[in-house]
Amino acid sequence: MVVATRRFEFSAAHRYWRDDWSAEENERVFGPYTSPYGHGHNYTLDVSITGELDERTGMVMNMTELKAIVNEVLEEFDHKHLNYDTPYFRDQVPTTENLVRVLWRLIAARLPAHARLKHLRLYEQPDLWAEYDGVGETQFARLYTFAAAHRLHAPALSDEENLAIYGKCNNPNGHGHNYTLEVTVQGPIDPATGMLVDLEWLDRTVHSVIDRLHLRHLDREIPAFADRPSTAENIIVYLWNELAPLLEGRLALLRLWETRKNIFSYAGPSVIPA
Ligand SMILES: [Zn+2]
Ligand SMILES: [Zn+2]
Numbered sequence: 036m037v038v039a040t041r042r043f044e045f046s047a048a049h050r051y052w053r054d055d056w057s058a059e060e061n062e063r064v065f066g067p068y069t070s071p072y073g074h075g076h077n078y079t080l081d082v083s084i085t086g087e088l089d090e091r092t093g094m095v096m097n098m099t100e101l102k103a104i105v106n107e108v109l110e111e112f113d114h115k116h117l118n119y120d121t122p123y124f125r126d127q128v129p130t131t132e133n134l135v136r137v138l139w140r141l142i143a144a145r146l147p148a149h150a151r152l153k154h155l156r157l158y159e160q161p162d163l164w165a166e167y168d169g170v171g172e173t174q175f176a177r178l179y180t181f182a183a184a185h186r187l188h189a190p191a192l193s194d195e196e197n198l199a200i201y202g203k204c205n206n207p208n209g210h211g212h213n214y215t216l217e218v219t220v221q222g223p224i225d226p227a228t229g230m231l232v233d234l235e236w237l238d239r240t241v242h243s244v245i246d247r248l249h250l251r252h253l254d255r256e257i258p259a260f261a262d263r264p265s266t267a268e269n270i271i272v273y274l275w276n277e278l279a280p281l282l283e284g285r286l287a288l289l290r291l292w293e294t295r296k297n298i299f300s301y302a303g304p305s306v307i308p309a
Contacts, residue, residue: 038153039095040083043105045113048075049129052118053227064228065128066235073116076159078134080109082142083154096150108141128229131157131165132173136224139167165231166219174287175231176219179241181249184211185265188254201264209252212293216245216274221287232285244277267293271301279303 051068052061061069068074082105086095111121117129123137135157143152158164162178186209187201197205204210218241224231251257253265259273271291279286288308291299300308 036085037088037095038083038085039098039101040081040154041098041101041105043080043082043102043109044077045080045109046075046077047112047115047117048073049117049124050074051128051130051229053128073118078112079158079161080105080138081154081156081158082152083156084146084150085153086150089149096147100147101150104145105142108138108145111141127226130224130229131159131163132175132224132231133229135165135167136173139169143169172221173224173231174219174221176217176288177234177237177241179216179218179245180213181216181245182211182213183248183251183253184209185253185260186210187264187266189264190262209254214248214270215292216241217288217290217292218278218286219288219290220282220285222285232282237282240281241278243281244274267291267297267299271299275301275303 050070050073051065052071056064058069082101084096084101088095115121117134118124123129124133127133135155138157139152139155142155146152152169154166154168156164156166164176166174166176186206187204188197189200192200218237220232220237222231248257248270253260253270257265260269263269270293271289274291275286275289278289286303288300288302290308291301293299302308
């Protein structure tokens with residue numbers, strides 16, 4: 036099956052607040068997101084559809100038709116306040132996780148019979164998004180960065196072999212990267228908060244691991260890489276092994292950019308990431 040994706044954008048304000056909680060409780064759980072005036076985002080929505088190819092047109096669905104359907108849905112949200120101007124967040128918090136599921140319902144119901152909604156990815160910010168495929172659990176992802184020096188050098192190989200295999204990455208004094216780590220968690224949404232995980236808890240947990248690597252020389256300062264080459268493959272497995280227990284079974288996928296051109300994905304032992 037071919038999957039076709041089209042990107043949409045809309046801008047909206049929102050506020051995290053529950054009327055049935057005291058101001059103190061709202062403040063404790065949602066912090067600065069409780070402001071009565073709200074704040075806003077440029078949302079980006081990637082809509083993926085699939086279906087039998089139309090033999091005459093060679094398309095899953097005419098993108099112009101998809102554009103019209105999704106834009107009609109988004110009109111209700113674009114340049115609006117999600118809490119006050121739409122009917123969907125009277126009894127649930129307008130988190131990215133809840134919003135992506137609302138959009139799923141509205142878009143899926145409008146698609147013609149020959150097309151099927153396959154996947155939605157909703158970005159609240161370029162480094163934070165939620166994903167939903169209509170059947171499974173919701174996913175939530177966030178990007179983090181750390182900067183570290185390293186040298187690719189395998190203790191099991193001779194100096195000549197190391198130089199032949201790793202080339203300039205074998206430079207004895209090392210070199211470094213801005214690593215970008217994408218952390219995807221998956222699970223049920225807490226009906227009270229509308230969140231899959233508390234964002235501050237996720238940030239704290241991920242930082243507790245990556246801050247150990249930030250501004251360090253991996254081979255010289257991180258024991259895990261003392262006898263193991265600090266390839267991105269070994270780094271992503273290390274990060275998974277450190278993060279998975281802390282994230283209490285919710286870690287679904289890690290993606291690591293060593294440079295903008297070298298990207299690695301890991302979903303745990305013996306799982307091939309989608
Ligand atoms: Zn927000
Ligand atoms: Zn390198």
